[in-house]
């Protein structure tokens with residue numbers, strides 16, 4: 001049973017394993033992403049039910065451009081399909097959609113659909129659903145440094161004025177953009193035990209859970225197990241008991 005008083009406020013997920021799931025079934029990789037999208041929808045719904053305030057999913061990384069054109073355009077088509085067909089449901093469920101990452105280079109129709117969704121859900125007060133698209137943690141830190149260096153150059157601040165909170169504010173999750181706290185829990189499915197350039201700055205004290213299932217097989221039950229695992233851990237933030 002989950003302890004309602006110890007729910008993480010922010011859960012972030014690396015949705016890995018769609019390709020292997022499809023291969024094991026003799027299907028095209030895109031069938032895996034399609035199944036992954038169905039999983040994602042269930043996890044969005046379930047996050048809302050559990051009272052989680054922020055959910056961030058790693059949908060497309062800065063490295064994912066190395067995949068075949070077919071796969072890339074297929075993933076974006078799925079995304080458009082998702083936001084268009086689920087817009088009504090997202091609005092009704094009070095979900096606020098936000099984007100993390102540099103989406104200037106993603107296909108125009110995907111940007112249009114996403115902007116429409118962001119606009120239509122911007123006053124919602126329930127779950128904030130962050131979709132990380134063309135996102136890379138190092139790229140995010142680099143961009144933050146460029147902005148801060150610009151502030152120093154313009155004489156607005158001195159190097160010694162730079163604080164951790166200031167750096168946080170320039171991250172995509174920071175107060176200048178999407179205003180989400182650091183994730184208490186990061187889940188990665190699919191068997192790899194690494195962060196792969198996801199939320200590098202924000203994950204300093206996150207608990208990491210690696211359920212041994214491929215993303216399309218990640219059910220709300222598996223999600224609750226991962227949260228229970230998190231709740232069973234003691235968070236010390238470098239301090240002692």
Ligand code: FPP
Nearest residue numbers: 015016017018019020033036037059078079
């Ligand atoms: C990782 O699996 C998954 C992705 C790179 C794409 C994530 C996409 C979805 C969950 C579906 C579409 C939803 C949105 C929001 C675009 P993989 O292909 O790396 O799997 P593998 O490691 O088994 O090959």
